Amino acid sequence: MAEAVSVTPELLEWPKKDRRRFLHAVYRVGDLDRTIKFYTECFGMKLLRKRDIPEEKYSNAFLGFGPEESNFVVELTYNYGVTSYDIGTGFGHFAISTQDVYKLVEDIRAKGGSITREPGPVKGGTSVIAFVKDPDGYVFELIQRGPSPEPLCQVMLRVGDLDRSIKFYEKALGMRLLRKIDNPQYKYTLAMMGYADEYETTVLELTYNYGVTEYTKGNAYAQVAISTDDVYKSAEVVNLVTQELGGKITRQPGPIPGINTKITSFLDPDGWKTVLVDNEDFLKELEK
Numbered sequence: 001m002a003e004a005v006s007v008t009p010e011l012l013e014w015p016k017k018d019r020r021r022f023l024h025a026v027y028r029v030g031d032l033d034r035t036i037k038f039y040t041e042c043f044g045m046k047l048l049r050k051r052d053i054p055e056e057k058y059s060n061a062f063l064g065f066g067p068e069e070s071n072f073v074v075e076l077t078y079n080y081g082v083t084s085y086d087i088g089t090g091f092g093h094f095a096i097s098t099q100d101v102y103k104l105v106e107d108i109r110a111k112g113g114s115i116t117r118e119p120g121p122v123k124g125g126t127s128v129i130a131f132v133k134d135p136d137g138y139v140f141e142l143i144q145r146g147p148s149p150e151p152l153c154q155v156m157l158r159v160g161d162l163d164r165s166i167k168f169y170e171k172a173l174g175m176r177l178l179r180k181i182d183n184p185q186y187k188y189t190l191a192m193m194g195y196a197d198e199y200e201t202t203v204l205e206l207t208y209n210y211g212v213t214e215y216t217k218g219n220a221y222a223q224v225a226i227s228t229d230d231v232y233k234s235a236e237v238v239n240l241v242t243q244e245l246g247g248k249i250t251r252q253p254g255p256i257p258g259i260n261t262k263i264t265s266f267l268d269p270d271g272w273k274t275v276l277v278d279n280e281d282f283l284k285e286l287e288k
């Protein structure tokens, strides 16, 4: 017991000292080639790699604006024979920054893309944004900004209790609250959570709509993956934090059979999933 008391404060510091970075977002699509075509032609993403796992009846495609060694990417999953999914009400969007939202929207429209919100200043603010839907119905927010090393800049998820979520992502994942914006006129509050500058890296945008505590999750969006130097220590911290704030470990830390990459995965208090992936194992996987 005495040991647990002395170990805990040091352990709770671990996520802040760890080498963390957003690696990828994982979600399901009904036709891999259709999505690859849309993301490469309309967004200018690069197809980075593909893999087929016939024993498990699925294929993956990885796309992004730079190599997986340095950039955040999307990991698309196609399950053989499944052509559509329910996105639910909780998943918000992925965001792409661009220097000219108006031009990008015109290009996407010319290529047949669906614009669900025309370019212009965000309601209650000044940033120029637009919304586009991809072929499966996933929303992409286009945000006008200067050049960035990471144009794939946000994953937006809706949460039922913003303070609880901020605490969870700070304590369990070592993220920092980079910015909090209340928009009472439109009855929502946002929290930008991440590991580095919001304009240089990907952040998690948590949205709280006043009075809304529950959302549906559907079966389309799966999780974000984040790197760690020690999945075992990281899982110990997550385990402690879930006891205080809710959520649960869904996969105990350890190597994935067959691949050997060490991971652990867990749900946050709203049920959003995160996977922590061992840094070295991840790089080895990319070399294969």
Ligand SMILES: N[C@@H](CCC(=O)N[C@@H](CS)C(=O)NCC(=O)O)C(=O)O
Binding pocket: 092, 117, 121, 122, 123, 158, 186, 188, 207, 209
């Ligand atoms: N009720 C919104 C709250 C979040 C929100 O409104 N976000 C801004 C972008 S930061 C937005 O979508 N604005 C719509 C617009 O400006 O047309 C939701 O749950 O998506």
